[in-house]
Amino acid sequence: MSNQELLDLKAAIMELTVHIRHMDAKQDEMLGDVKSIKEAIYNPENGLYARVRALEQWQSTMSKFIWLFGSAIVAMVAKTFYDLL
Numbered sequence: 561m562s563n564q565e566l567l568d569l570k571a572a573i574m575e576l577t578v579h580i581r582h583m584d585a586k587q588d589e590m591l592g593d594v595k596s597i598k599e600a601i602y603n604p605e606n607g608l609y610a611r612v613r614a615l616e617q618w619q620s621t622m623s624k625f626i627w628l629f630g631s632a633i634v635a636m637v638a639k640t641f642y643d644l645l
Contacts, residue, residue: 561569601608 599607604610
């Protein structure tokens with residue numbers, strides 16, 4: 561190998577080393593991002609699943625109240641109609 565080829569090879573290796581270090585830094589950054597996403601989703605107090613669970617419980621409760629008020633209104637209308645006859 562000539563001296564120029566060795567210098568080119570050394571430059572290529574140095575460039576690869578820089579790229580590998582850059583990839584390592586980006587992987588560490590992505591690891592932090594994934595951890596924060598995981599925390600946002602699976603946190604038992606404030607996570608996405610906890611919010612969905614709370615919303616489903618609220619929806620179930622409101623559904624029961626709506627049925628209760630709806631049946632009360634139907635009963636009052638029926639009683640009023642019965643009293644008119």
